[in-house]
Structure formats: structure tokens, C-alpha cells
Amino acid sequence: MSILHRASFTVSAARLDQLPEPTTAEVCFVGRSNSGKSSAINVLTNQRRLAFSSKTPGRTRLINLFGIPDPLKPGAHLGFLVDLPGYGYASVARESREEWADVLGGYLRDRASLAGIVLLIDIRRGVTDLDRRLADWIAPTGRPVLALLTKADKFPYGQRIRAVADVRKQLADIGALNALPFSATHRLGLDDAAAQIENWISPKVVP
Template identity: 85%
Template sequence: MSILHRAVFTTSAARLDQLPAPTTAEVCFVGRSNSGKSSAINALTNQRRLAFSSKTPGRTRLINMFGIPDPVEPGAFLGFLVDLPGYGYASVAQQAREEWADVLGAYLRERSSLAGIVLLIDIRRGVTELDRRLADWVAPTRIPVLALLTKADKLPYGQRVRAAASVKKELADLGALTALPFSATHRIGLEEAGAHIENWISPKVVP
């Protein structure tokens, strides 16, 4: 069983100073509003309702953390999955968008326990201007990135492969980047993405 399947909700925070101390590996999920972050987290953890998505896009303002319990040390965690607020929803007030951008940018640049970033991109849209802006925040940190190209079931296999190659080319400055066609509903790329994230959290669990 994947260690991700043991994930439990741990905490929500509106600001970085409300997060627990950065003591163990964190893997964050980030993407446009309605990019499928909650669906991806639920699929990867094999849980239906671990992560919730707001019915009104752009309204989720909290950083939600899901801990992976340590099987050896009770009460301790191997690492955390971190669901960051979505970005780029047009109807949200400009000031609110800027505040969220500040929180996102600060987390991505300053969180010392951040071991990997899962960037969700709609495979049919490709890299948008907002995705590019996010990549510009990430690039100087040299933190590895897994780009999950969601809604991959909407395209035939050949187009998926070309889309992944295009994303890798557009985001080449990120360095350690893996682009993976992904569908939570059709389980495309699920095992490979799970193994990638496990290795960031606890390298010893992946051969």
C-alpha cells in the first residue's frame, strides 16, 4: 500500500505564520482555480473526500495540510501533502488575488521543508501566463517540480505525449521537472505520480 493512502487532515491556515514548524518533508499542490488539485490529492491518497474543493472557484483561501503518519513513531509524521489556494480566478477581487499571490510566493520561496512541488496544468490549455508566473517564483529555488497534466483522458495517447513534451520545453528553466499526463477519474499516471511524491517524502520507501 502506498504511504500516501494513510494521509490524514492535519491543519488549515490562512497565513504562513499559522503553519506548524517546518520539521519534515512537504509536497505542495498548486495550480489554477479548478485545476483539479482536490481530485488529484483524493486519487493519490485513495480517499474520496480528504481534500475538498469549493463550489465557488477562487473561494478556497486556506492552506490545508495532510499528514502521512509515521508507522514507527506514534504521533509523528513522515511528511505532509500541502494543498495551496488556487490562483487566477477572474471574478475574485484584485486585492484578494494579490494577497493570495503573496502567500503562495512566500510559501514556495521560503518554506525550508518544501521537498517537491506538484503543479497542475490542464493538458488541453497547456502552460498559461499564470502558470508561467508561478514557474518564475519556483525557478530560483531549484526545488523539483512534477507537472501533472490533468484531464489527460480527454486526449488520445499521441497528443498526451506531445503535450507533455511541450510543457517540458516551456518550463525547461525549472531544472528538475517531470511532466506527466494525469487523470484522477481514469487513473492515468496515478501510480507513477504517487511513486514520485513518495520518493520526495520518504526516499527509502521507493526501490
């Protein structure tokens, strides 16, 4: 069983100073509103409603942490999956969007325990201006990124491959970038994505 299947809700935070001390690996999920982030978290953890979207997209401003228990240390965690609210929803006031951008950028740049970033991109939209802005925050940190091109079942195989190549080209300044076609409903790319995230949280010892 994947260690991700043991994830459970641990805490929510509205500000960075409300987050727990950065003592163990965190893998964050970030993406534009309606990019399929909640569905990806749920299918990766094999749970139906671990993560869920607000009925009004773009309104939720909480950072949600889901802990993965350490089987050898009762009460301790191997790591956390971190659900960052979606960005770029047009109906949210500009002041609120900018305030959240500061929190998001601060987390991505400065969070010491951040081991990897899962960037959700709707394969039908490709890299948007907001995705590009996000990449500008990430690139200088050198942190690894897994770009999941969600809703990939909407494209035939050849078009998926071209879309992945386009994303890799547009985000080439992120040095440690992996990009995969992904579909929560068809479980496309699920095993590869889970393996990458598991390795960030609990690196496998290679002899």
C-alpha cells in the same frame, strides 16, 4: 499500500505564520482554479473527499495540511501533503488575488521543509500566463517539480505526448522538472506520480 493512503487532515492555515514548524518533508499541490487539484489529491490518497473544492472556486484561502503518520513514531509524521488554494479565478477581486499571490510565492520560495512541488496543469489549456508566473517563483529555488497534465483522458495518446513535450519546453528553466499525463477518473499516470511523491516524503535508500 502506498504511504499516501494514510494521509489525514491535520491543520489549516490562513497565513504562513500559522503553519506548523517546518520539521518534516512537505509536498505541495498548486494549480489554477479548476485544474483538477482536489481530484488528484483524492485519487493519490485513495480517499473520496480528503481534499475538496469550494462551491465558489477561488474563494478558499486556506492552506490545508494532510499528515502522513510515521509507523515507527506514534504521534509523529513522515511528512505532509499541502493543498494550496487554486489561483487565477477571475471573479475574485484583484487585491485579494495579489494578496494570495504574495502568500503563495512566500511559501514556494521560503518554506524550508518543502521537498517537492506538484504543479497541476489542465492538459487542454497548456501552460497559461499564471502558470508561467508560478514557474518564475519556483525556478530560482531549485526545488523539484512534478507537472501533472490533468484530464489527459480527453486527449488521444499521441496528443498527450506532444502536450507533455510542450510543457517541458515551456518550463525548461525549472531544472528538476518531470511532466506526466494524468487523469484522476481513469487513474492515468497514478502509479508514477505516487512513486515520485512518496520518494520526496520518504526517500528510498539506494544501495
